[in-house]
Amino acid sequence: MVRSPISILLVACLAALGCEGSERLRTFCTGDGDCPAGFRCQIETGLCVCAVDEVCPPGQYCAPDGQCRRRLSCDSNQDCPRGTFCDTTTGNCIELGKCTQDRQCPAGQICSEVFFRCVPGCRQDGDCELYDLCLEGSCQKGLCRDKTFCAIGQLCDEATHTCYDDTRGPYCAYCKSATIYDPDSCGEGPNFCLVKGGDLTLPPYCGVDCDQGQECPNGFDCASVRIVYTSENCTRDDQCASGKCYIREGDQKGFCLCTQDSNCPQDACDLTFLRCSVTRRPCTPGGNECDRPIFCIGGYCHIGRNCKPLEGLRCEDLR
Numbered sequence: 001m002v003r004s005p006i007s008i009l010l011v012a013c014l015a016a017l018g019c020e021g022s023e024r025l026r027t028f029c030t031g032d033g034d035c036p037a038g039f040r041c042q043i044e045t046g047l048c049v050c051a052v053d054e055v056c057p058p059g060q061y062c063a064p065d066g067q068c069r070r071r072l073s074c075d076s077n078q079d080c081p082r083g084t085f086c087d088t089t090t091g092n093c094i095e096l097g098k099c100t101q102d103r104q105c106p107a108g109q110i111c112s113e114v115f116f117r118c119v120p121g122c123r124q125d126g127d128c129e130l131y132d133l134c135l136e137g138s139c140q141k142g143l144c145r146d147k148t149f150c151a152i153g154q155l156c157d158e159a160t161h162t163c164y165d166d167t168r169g170p171y172c173a174y175c176k177s178a179t180i181y182d183p184d185s186c187g188e189g190p191n192f193c194l195v196k197g198g199d200l201t202l203p204p205y206c207g208v209d210c211d212q213g214q215e216c217p218n219g220f221d222c223a224s225v226r227i228v229y230t231s232e233n234c235t236r237d238d239q240c241a242s243g244k245c246y247i248r249e250g251d252q253k254g255f256c257l258c259t260q261d262s263n264c265p266q267d268a269c270d271l272t273f274l275r276c277s278v279t280r281r282p283c284t285p286g287g288n289e290c291d292r293p294i295f296c297i298g299g300y301c302h303i304g305r306n307c308k309p310l311e312g313l314r315c316e317d318l319r
Contacts, residue, residue, distance in 0.1 A: 042066050044114065061092060064100050064116040102127055108139050133161060152219040152318050166217040169208030171307065172315035190304045192225050196314065204248075205315045207306025216307035219318045224305050244274065 027034065027048045029041035035048035038055035042048070049066025050056055056068035063069045072093035073079070074086035080093035087094045089101055097118075099111035105118035107129045112119045121137050122128050128139035131149050143149070144156035150163035153171055157164060175186055175193035186193055186206035194207045210222035233253050234245035240256035242263050247254030258269035264276030283289035283296035290296050309318055 040066065061090075063092075063094065065098070108132075135161070147215070147218040150218045153217045155215060155217050168214070169307075170206045171208055171217065171220065172309065172318055173206040175204050175206050190306075192304070192306055194225065194306060194308060196309070203315075207308055209304060210307050211304040219310060219313065220307040221310055222305050223308050242274075 027036075028046050029035050029048050030043075030046070032040045032051075035041050035051075038050065038052045039048040040051040050062035050068055051066070053061045056062050059071055060068040061071045069092075072081070072084070073091050074093050075088075075091070077086045080086050084093040084095055086092075087100050087104070094100070098116050099105055099118055100116065102110045102123065105111055105127075107127070108120060108122070109118040110121045110123055110127055111117070122134035122139050123137075125132070125134045125145060128134050129141075132139045132141050133143040133145055133149065134140075135143070140161075143161040144158075144163050145161070146158065147154065147156045147163075150156050153166060154163045155166050156162070169187050169191050173186065186208075190209045190211065192207050193204050195204050196202050207225065208216070208220075210216055214222075216222050234240050234256050235247070235253055237243050237245045239245060242257055242259040244257040244259065245254050246257050256263070257274040258264050258276050259271075259274065261269050263269055269276055282299060284299075285296050287296065309315055
C-alpha cells in the first residue's frame with residue numbers, strides 16, 4: 001500500500017510528540033478547526049499545539065502554553081525542583097514566571113491567557129495593591145470604589161471615584177454638656193452628646209444625625225440613640241428625685257440618674273445604666289407626648305439615629 005505524502009507528514013509529526021516539548025503539530029492554522037482532535041491553534045505562531053493531556057506521551061501532560069511536559073506531580077512547592085513551583089490547580093510543577101491563574105501573579109498583574117505569564121493589568125480590585133482601584137483593566141491609585149477606600153471621616157463619590165470630607169457635623173467632637181438637651185453642644189440638628197455603651201466613665205462625644213438615611217463616613221455607622229439623660233441638672237444628690245447626681249470629673253454640674261420609670265420623660269428607666277431609655281410610646285404629631293428633643297415619628301416617640309464609631313473603635317482611634 002502506498003501512503004500519501006500528507007499521511008506520512010501527519011504520522012511523523014505525531015511521532016515527534018514523544019520528545020518533551022515537541023508538542024507542536026506542524027500544521028499551520030488560523031483557528032482551532034484547522035487542528036486535529038485534542039489540539040488547538042496557537043494564533044501567535046500559527047501552529048497546532050496540545051489542548052488535552054491525552055495527546056501527550058505517557059508520563060507527560062499538556063502545559064498551559066500548549067507544550068507536552070514531563071509530569072511532576074506535587075502538593076506543595078517543596079515537591080518541585082529548583083526553578084519551578086507547584087500549581088495547586090493542576091497538581092503539577094510549572095516553571096517560575098509562568099502561571100495558570102491570576103492569584104499566582106503579584107499585585108498589579110494578571111495571568112495572560114495567551115502567554116501564560118504574568119502581565120500588568122487587573123480584572124477586579126483584588127488584583128491590585130490594597131486600596132487601589134481596578135478601572136478599565138489597570139490598577140489606579142487615589143480613587144475609591146466605596147467609602148472603605150477613603151480616609152477616616154470621608155465618603156466616596158462613586159460617580160467620579162473620588163473621596164471627599166464629610167463636613168455635616170462635628171464627628172467625635174468632645175461635648176461637655178451634662179445633658180443631651182443642650183442644643184449647642186453638637187451643632188445644629190438632632191446631633192446628640194453620646195456615651196459609648198452607656199458607660200459614664202468614658203468621655204462623651206458628638207454623634208451626627210443619620211435618621212433620614214444619610215450615609216455615615218468611613219469609620220462610622222448609623223445606630224439608634226437608645227439612652228437619654230434626664231433633663232435635670234444637679235450639683236448634689238438631694239437635688240434629684242432619684243437621690244443620685246452624676247458629676248463627671250472636672251465638671252461643676254452634673255445630671256440626675258434615674259432609679260425608677262417616673263424619673264424619666266418617657267417613663268422608662270434602664271436600671272442597668274440608670275439612664276432613661278426611649279420606649280416608642282404612642283404620640284400624635286404636634287402633641288406633647290414626646291419630651292424635647294424626642295420626635296413623634298410614625299405615631300411613636302423616637303429620639304433619632306446618629307453616626308457613631310464602628311464596633312470595636314473609639315473616638316480616640318478616629319480623631
